[in-house]
Amino acid sequence: MQTHNLGYPRIGSQRELKKAEELFWAGKISEQDLEDVSLQIKISNWETQKHAGIDWIPVNDFSLYDQVLDLSVLVGAVPERFKKLAAQKSSNELYFAMARGYQKEGFDLKPLEMTKWFDTNYHYLVPEFTKSQTFSLSGDKPFREFEEAQKLGIQAKPVLLGPISYLLLGKEKEEGFSSIDLLDKLLPTYTAILKKLQDLGATWIQIDEPCLALDLTAEVKVKYQEVYQRLHTAFPELKIILANYFDCYGDNLDIALSLPVDALHLDLVRCPSQLDDILAHPALAHQALSLGLVDGRNIWKNNYENSLTYIRKAIEKLGKEKVWLAPSCSLLHTPYDLDLEIQLDPELKDWLSFGKQKLDELQELKEIAILPDAEHSLEYLKQNEQSIAKKALSKKVHNKEVKNALISLKASDFKRKAEFTSRQKIQKEKLQLPLFPTTTIGSFPQTKEVRLLRSKLKKGELSQEQYDAEIEKATTEVIHWQEEIGLDVLVHGEFERNDMVEYFGELLDGFAFTQHGWVQSYGSRCVKPPIIFGDVSRPVDMTVKWSVFAQKIAKRQVKGMLTGPVTILQWSFVRDDQPRSTTAFQIALAIREEVLALEKAGIQIIQIDEPAIREGLPLRKKDWDNYLTWAIEAFRLSSSGVEDQTQVHTHMCYSEFNDIISHIANMDADVITIETSRSEMELLGAFKDFRYPNEIGPGVYDIHSPRVPKKEEIIDLIQKAMTYLPEDNIWINPDCGLKTRQWEETKAALINMVEAAKVLRSQVLDTA
Structure with missing residues (x-):
């Protein structure tokens, strides 16, 4: 049984990257200084994961600004307006100009469009495509990082955004074509990336295809089969983990299971039902399953007994050697380390797990699954059960007045007195x-x-x-x-x-705050999401x-x-013991x-x-109406x-x-x-x-x-x-x-x- 991680926070436990970037943009440190800070963050991340016992550690999950922008630069998808600047500036200066715009030295360049990464509060830079788009291998970032990790004795697993998701997440800058039409042009460059990684010694590569969680056209489904068959033919010895997250494979499951990849990652936090669907699927044969058990989007401690249920099911069907344990998605969306929170209420702290602790949870789950009767396994289970039970019974969580206020709401509370006109x-x-x-x-x-x-x-x-x-x-x-x-x-x-x-969470009951619980929103912009642990009310103006x-x-x-109310909900770490809509209405009342x-x-x-x-x-349209109904009502x-x-x-x-x-x-x-x-x-x-x-x-x-x-x-x-x-x-x-x-x-x-x-x-x- 293997453990692996899909990605790790990259801002530094003390936001070192943010500080270095802003100094670089202000002209106060050199490009080499920025690279030195970046390397130290990567080394710290790799060593933390290695110390936690993670078998396969991601590389190329680090980014100076955004992983989608990284791939755009790597494959030479630089918009025409930046070409003249590219001839005069370093690669990092061009990179940041694409992210932030450039308005000096006679240039007035608008940045790439920015939008949300699926249903997260992380923003990515939208690739721009034209009919005559060309691609070429134009950088060395993933190769350099793989070699840096190898020198440290890290068992490294390069991470790449998949070619189809990359194109689907981009934007056509002229009419008359679809970005997916560019696949044949992109694939030679993508193949060159894989070849270079293989030549450097990579044996496993994680290819993220999060668009497999979306409603896809028949054309795109066919493209998935064509592309991954071509990659398998070109690299029969290279092992690929295909990663999807944030929702189920849904009606894309048949496609995913038909692909010639060596392991399939499942987000079992967002879609716990898909494990049974996959284990019962007649196409499941050669692939290993990566079980995304530990929540990469929230900060609550994993319920070991629930996770072990999934692990046991998978082992029974596939055997231990074909079961991998992982977070549900990249840990980019979680804070670094709960141990830094020395001022947090000890009772609440016992319910929580940040990035570093989630690595420990994976290792403990692996040990319990392999040696269920060992003394240390029984102790892990006992401690976990106690934490889960204390949270469920805590008086800090529940407020009868708030619950009664929700019950008492009337239809007129949701409607202005007169129409807009x-x-x-x-x-x-x-x-x-x-x-x-x-x-x-x-x-x-x-x-x-x-x-x-x-x-x-x-x-x-x-x-x-x-x-x-x-x-x-x-x-x-x-x-x-x-x-x-x-x-x-x-x-x-x-x-x-x-x-x-x-600001609002600090003045509302039911919220808690961290000192160092920073997560990246975009570039150097970091936020410290509140923790909604209990019923919400407004004690003061x-x-x-x-x-x-x-x-x-x-x-x-x-x-x-x-x-x-919906933004406060979305940009917080939300309690997981009641529907999100209930929490949203509590905030709305406040x-x-x-x-x-x-x-x-x-x-x-x-x-x-x-x-x-x-x-x-929600990523699937069939789930939209339910969400939009309660969100708009809130x-x-x-x-x-x-x-x-x-x-x-x-x-x-x-x-x-x-x-x-x-x-x-x-x-x-x-x-x-x-x-x-x-x-x-x-x-x-x-x-x-x-x-x-x-x-x-x-x-x-x-x-x-x-x-x-x-x-x-x-x-x-x-x-x-x-x-x-x-x-x-x-x-x-x-x-x-x-x-x-x-x-x-x-x-x-x-x-x-x-x-x-x-x-x-x-x-x-x-x-x-």
């Missing part, structure tokens, strides 16, 4: 906003000085009064600056907030103080800023109380951000208690809306702001075809890049938006919050945005 008239009269009102999504740059204030407060180096005085100063400055440049609806800047989910302060010193309307408190305090515009609605969508529960004159906004980003536009309309937000700039407003096609009735703020510039858009560029994007939407319903705003940006670029971009709005208003008036 009536509310819109009331709100326009009340707010007196101009055509194309300008606003931002909420946060302004969180500088080192602002973060230092929070750190000093936590350490007791600042009193609460001193801290509040500094936050008042920062808020006052940003309110006056917004008024100075002419923004129409202001925000208070959120300087008191650490993270849009963490969360945002009223700073919203009221900002409104008092402002001459224009200031939005109250909240994070919505947000509803805060919305009503803001309204009572005089805030007339309230934004409830839901960027994760689309992210939570938002409406949070937002529907206000009067008609109170304008409710929501924000959603990096989402394809075409398939769910009717559900988005059912949210019934007065204004929705969305990400559209990287896609050149293409996403608005869904809103036009559906005739979306409410107001929309299509994002006019990409905040995930330091690039500053020109005024003319913003005008062009809004003019495109006007071909999709009624001009009376259009707002002008950035794609997302500005927390991660620097002040210099933020100010320049927003000034251009406001000036663009003024030009467009004049043009409309001139033609009226």
